[in-house]
Amino acid sequence: MFLALKEMNRAKARFGGLMAAVGLLVFLILFQQTLQNGLIDAFVGGIEKQSAPVLVYSVDGQRTLQSSVITPELQAAVEAVPEIGRSAPIGIGTFSTTTDGALSSATLFAYTEVGLGSPTTLAEGRLPEAAGEAVASTTGGEIAYAVGDTLVIEPGGEELTVVGLAEEAALFATSTMYVTWPTYESAVASSNPDARAPLPSVLGIEPAAGVTAEGAVAAVNAASLDADALTRQQAADETPGVAQIKQSFQIIFLLYGLVVPFVTGLFFLIITFQKAGSLTLLHAIGAPSKRLVAALLVQVVAVIGVGLAIGIALYAPVANADIGGIALRFQTTAVIGWSVLLLVLGVLSALLSAKRVLAIDPIDAMHGQGLGT
Amino acid sequence: MTVATDPALVMKAVRKVYGDGDDEVVALDHATLTVAGDEIVALVGPSGSGKTTLCSIAGGILSATEGTVVVGGQDISGMQAKQLTSFRASTVGFVFQSVNLVPFLTARENLLVVDEMGQRNRKVARARADQLLDELGLADRANNLPGQLSGGQRQRVAIGRSLMNDPKLVLFDEPTSALDTKLGEQVMELIRSEMASRGIAAIVVTHDERMTHYCDRTVHIVDGVLAA
Amino acid sequence: MRIALLELRRRPGRFVTASIILTLIALLLLFLGGLLDGLINTSTAALRAQRGDLIVYSSTSESSFVRSRIDPSLRQTVAAVPGVTEVGGIGVAQLGARVPGNGPRDLADVALFGYEIPPTAVDEPPADGEVIADEVLKSDGVEQGMVLELGPARTPVTVVGFTTDTSFNGQGSLWGSAATWRDVQNANRPDAAVADGVFQSLVVVADGSVAPGKLAADIDAATAGATDTLTITAAIDAIPGVTEQRGVFNQILGVTVLIAVVVVALFFALLTVERTGLYGVLKAIGGRSRTLFGGLVLQAVVVTLIAAAIGGGLALLLDVAIPPGALPFDLSVGRIVLSVLLLLFAAVIGCAFSLRRVLRVDPASAIGSAS
Numbered sequence: 025m026f027l028a029l030k031e032m033n034r035a036k037a038r039f040g041g042l043m044a045a046v047g048l049l050v051f052l053i054l055f056q057q058t059l060q061n062g063l064i065d066a067f068v069g070g071i072e073k074q075s076a077p078v079l080v081y082s083v084d085g086q087r088t089l090q091s092s093v094i095t096p097e098l099q100a101a102v103e104a105v106p107e108i109g110r111s112a113p114i115g116i117g118t119f120s121t122t123t124d125g126a127l128s129s130a131t132l133f134a135y136t137e138v139g140l141g142s143p144t145t146l147a148e149g150r151l152p153e154a155a156g157e158a159v160a161s162t163t164g165g166e167i168a169y170a171v172g173d174t175l176v177i178e179p180g181g182e183e184l185t186v187v188g189l190a191e192e193a194a195l196f197a198t199s200t201m202y203v204t205w206p207t208y209e210s211a212v213a214s215s216n217p218d219a220r221a222p223l224p225s226v227l228g229i230e231p232a233a234g235v236t237a238e239g240a241v242a243a244v245n246a247a248s249l250d251a252d253a254l255t256r257q258q259a260a261d262e263t264p265g266v267a268q269i270k271q272s273f274q275i276i277f278l279l280y281g282l283v284v285p286f287v288t289g290l291f292f293l294i295i296t297f298q299k300a301g302s303l304t305l306l307h308a309i310g311a312p313s314k315r316l317v318a319a320l321l322v323q324v325v326a327v328i329g330v331g332l333a334i335g336i337a338l339y340a341p342v343a344n345a346d347i348g349g350i351a352l353r354f355q356t357t358a359v360i361g362w363s364v365l366l367l368v369l370g371v372l373s374a375l376l377s378a379k380r381v382l383a384i385d386p387i388d389a390m391h392g393q394g395l396g397t
Numbered sequence: 398m399t400v401a402t403d404p405a406l407v408m409k410a411v412r413k414v415y416g417d418g419d420d421e422v423v424a425l426d427h428a429t430l431t432v433a434g435d436e437i438v439a440l441v442g443p444s445g446s447g448k449t450t451l452c453s454i455a456g457g458i459l460s461a462t463e464g465t466v467v468v469g470g471q472d473i474s475g476m477q478a479k480q481l482t483s484f485r486a487s488t489v490g491f492v493f494q495s496v497n498l499v500p501f502l503t504a505r506e507n508l509l510v511v512d513e514m515g516q517r518n519r520k521v522a523r524a525r526a527d528q529l530l531d532e533l534g535l536a537d538r539a540n541n542l543p544g545q546l547s548g549g550q551r552q553r554v555a556i557g558r559s560l561m562n563d564p565k566l567v568l569f570d571e572p573t574s575a576l577d578t579k580l581g582e583q584v585m586e587l588i589r590s591e592m593a594s595r596g597i598a599a600i601v602v603t604h605d606e607r608m609t610h611y612c613d614r615t616v617h618i619v620d621g622v623l624a625a
Numbered sequence: 626m627r628i629a630l631l632e633l634r635r636r637p638g639r640f641v642t643a644s645i646i647l648t649l650i651a652l653l654l655l656f657l658g659g660l661l662d663g664l665i666n667t668s669t670a671a672l673r674a675q676r677g678d679l680i681v682y683s684s685t686s687e688s689s690f691v692r693s694r695i696d697p698s699l700r701q702t703v704a705a706v707p708g709v710t711e712v713g714g715i716g717v718a719q720l721g722a723r724v725p726g727n728g729p730r731d732l733a734d735v736a737l738f739g740y741e742i743p744p745t746a747v748d749e750p751p752a753d754g755e756v757i758a759d760e761v762l763k764s765d766g767v768e769q770g771m772v773l774e775l776g777p778a779r780t781p782v783t784v785v786g787f788t789t790d791t792s793f794n795g796q797g798s799l800w801g802s803a804a805t806w807r808d809v810q811n812a813n814r815p816d817a818a819v820a821d822g823v824f825q826s827l828v829v830v831a832d833g834s835v836a837p838g839k840l841a842a843d844i845d846a847a848t849a850g851a852t853d854t855l856t857i858t859a860a861i862d863a864i865p866g867v868t869e870q871r872g873v874f875n876q877i878l879g880v881t882v883l884i885a886v887v888v889v890a891l892f893f894a895l896l897t898v899e900r901t902g903l904y905g906v907l908k909a910i911g912g913r914s915r916t917l918f919g920g921l922v923l924q925a926v927v928v929t930l931i932a933a934a935i936g937g938g939l940a941l942l943l944d945v946a947i948p949p950g951a952l953p954f955d956l957s958v959g960r961i962v963l964s965v966l967l968l969l970f971a972a973v974i975g976c977a978f979s980l981r982r983v984l985r986v987d988p989a990s991a992i993g994s995a996s
Binding site: 037038041042044045048049051052055056059082083084085086088090091093095098118119120122127128129178179197215216218219220221222223249250252264265268271272275276279280282283286287289290291293294295297298347348349350 | 719
Binding site for chain 3: 449452453456458459479482483484485486487490491493494497499501502506509510511513514515542558562568570
């Protein structure tokens with residue numbers, strides 16, 4: 025231990041350089057992990073946080089809330105399915121709104137029955153009761169709404185008042201408002217004078233007693249080729265783009281994750297090679313190989329540990345930033361998970377160096393040779 | 398080969414001092430030495446005697462604190478590092494104690510290193526390298542790496558390298574210290590014949606009195622002072 | 626210099642692992658860059674293809690086609706502004722298209738544009754009921770002559786030709802006459818119905834007498850603020866996500882390049898320490914620091930170029946392996962060149978950290994005590 029730390033102290037620049045490299049890599053990995061989670065949350069968080077366990081889209085909607093339209097015929101066909109307990113229309117639309125004089129986008133999520141589309145939990149306030157009231161998501165969009173704030177639908181001028189807040193229940197990375205159906209109808213008319221009465225975008229379904237969500241999904245899909253039923257989680261996961269985001273980031277994490285053990289492995293291989301002479305000497309005068317290997321591992325753990333600390337320190341301030349409506353959060357599970365993984369990879373990467381240390385022949389000290397040619 | 402008439406080395410009252418005040422270390426004290434244009438001088442002394450310092454100053458690797466140093470007619474006493482580098486590339490040759498061949502270059506390439514560090518005339522250099530290798534009996538080893546050569550062969554490559562730039566003076570630093578008597582004698586014989594046949598001056602730094610009879614003259618040095 | 630190259634050739638082992646790391650970094654730069662370009666290209670292609678100079682939205686639309694409406698009288702006002710040569714309406718409907726031969730639940734995502742001024746690579750608007758399709762839709766099975774059924778109302782349109790690079794919001798686009806678009810819109814999106822003569826936005830061609838920026842302001846002034854006119858470039862930047870994606874990705878790329886600098890600096894510093902003895906000998910026989918450092922930089926450049934070549938090869942393989950439409954990945958020559966240049970830049974800067982050590986090597990270290 026003494027030897028390991030002494031050496032690091034004497035060669036501050038090179039160990040410092042390695043720690044810096046690891047630190048930057050850790051920062052990028054954690055940041056992108058948070059970015060991925062924040063992105064997905066900003067686009068489909070609202071789906072996960074609303075109360076209908078099953079959502080029925082029209083097939084034409086291709087699992088996109090904005091594109092799905094439920095015709096009266098389709099609604100009738102779905103509601104006739106015996107596995108359905110309760111069913112209620114849900115309407116979704118994105119509007120231009122003005123808040124405090126500034127123009128921004130807001131998505132309205134309109135439900136007709138509490139428990140089928142309304143937010144599952146409220147962080148503050150209450151559900152809308154009268155027309156013109158809304159529950160705002162705390163994230164999504166650049167404006168942080170508070171209870172009592174008002175926004176105006178453009179160009180018509182229809183006004184909404186925030187009466188409650190739902191935690192991280194955003195859709196499409198915009199400000200998201202949960203309203204009752206009459207409010208939605210007025211908003212649609214307000215934004216487009218040519219518009220006719222809006223049709224539902226999706227249906228919120230509660231399965232009948234004794235039927236699972238998956239059972240209800242299968243039954244609805246079997247009943248009509250125009251219906252595309254999904255459980256709440258499926259609806260979130262299979263929104264177009266979500267799978268792509270996950271795939272892209274997986275490749276990115278794989279590559280960055282590989283760089284870390286390669287960098288530490290190469291570094292320790294080179295310095296083990298370079299101090300071959302002194303290692304041979306130590307071994308010749310009686311230091312057990314195991315002690316030398318332990319010293320190596322102490323250094324690896326120290327380097328990765330400090331690298332993790334640097335990376336997390338760089339990550340923490342950025343972790344709570346807001347990028348264009350995407351709220352980032354410090355993700356403790358990700359931090360712990362990656363820390364453990366990188367420590368293990370780092371130690372594994374030093375195994376090659378450890379093997380070399382163990383292969384030292386003390387007789388080489390007599391000939392003035394180390395591990396070199 | 399014309400016989401050189403200028404002395405290869407003229408050192409006058411050269412002092413080399415490290416540190417200052419109470420911590421002063423005098424490595425070389427008022428050293429005066431002249432080496433003729435085709436002379437081989439043995440410089441003998443115990444370790445720490447200053448022989449390496451004198452050799453380094455003569456070769457333009459170190460600057461003297463005081464005194465004048467003229468090598469092959471060139472006064473290098475006041476030269477700056479850059480000028481000394483250029484001087485070394487053109488005027489002196491070194492054969493180091495631990496040979497110091499570049500391990501990943503072949504024998505021929507080790508000779509060509511001199512050209513790459515200095516003049517940059519590849520064609521001429523290549524011809525010269527091949528000629529030297531031939532004269533040193535290494536023609537068939539030209540493409541071998543140092544690891545594939547014997548100790549004596551490596552020594553000869555080093556000598557070849559020292560001769561590449563047609564130097565006025567070659568400095569040998571303890572050429573036989575790592576060798577047994579027989580091999581050591583072979584090397585000294587080689588040095589003698591190569592230097593004499595080309596009429597090149599050499600200083601052979603050694604602490605081994607057995608080898609001095611290969612040189613024209615022996616100079617002793619103790620504690621930084623040359624014996625009168 | 627030759628020594629540096631010979632060392633690379635004869636002792637590749639010590640450079641191989643550094644090369645592997647730089648290859649991973651090169652692949653990262655190319656993958657991230659390709660992802661960024663893909664995302665932005667598929668979002669913005671339809672706008673980039675426009676032949677006009679300006680796009681006119683209604684003022685409360687927040688530069689979104691879908692939320693914008695321009696009625697005929699507003700259009701007349703815009704057309705009358707000095708500096709305006711031509712005004713063309715444009716509108717888009719995003720829906721699912723049923724492609725013959727695909728399963729009943731397997732729809733293609735399309736963006737149907739009704740247009741008047743043809744964008745680049747698109748001809749004059751076809752007859753009503755006909756559309757020109759973007760090539761990307763071929764991977765969904767769309768072929769020349771096919772009749773696609775759009776939206777829940779299954780409005781039929783016939784594909785009469787193809788064009789390329791006109792995607793919108795990641796969807797393949799269909800280009801049809803204004804009437805085609807209105808029919809589809811009204812049949813499928815009752816809440817976004819459009820009357821005759823109404824478009825979502827206008828494409829404006831300027832005659833060049835007024836600078837585009839000023840013309841945009843003039844138009845907005847002429848309509849008394851009812852419009853929000855943007856240059857095509859500004860409209861592209863206004864597409865949601867574009868500036869944020871660019872910003873975040875470029876920051877990540879920047880930090881990655883920084884990591885490359887640190888990696889090169891670290892490993893070449895270690896390498897230099899190992900070669901101090903060699904440098905001492907070379908300096909003793911007359912080698913200048915400049916030559917030695919040049920050799921070092923040359924090695925870094927060669928190692929980086931090899932890494933870039935392998936990384937580039939892998940990225941191209943990835944590009945081919947990714948099925949079209951699975952990931953928005955677009956690897957252009959420009960992106961490859963930029964990534965290689967960034968990596969070379971990192972290599973040279975990384976070497977600079979070893980310069981001092983090379984300069985400090987003392988030729989006297991070669992002489993005297995054994996190495």
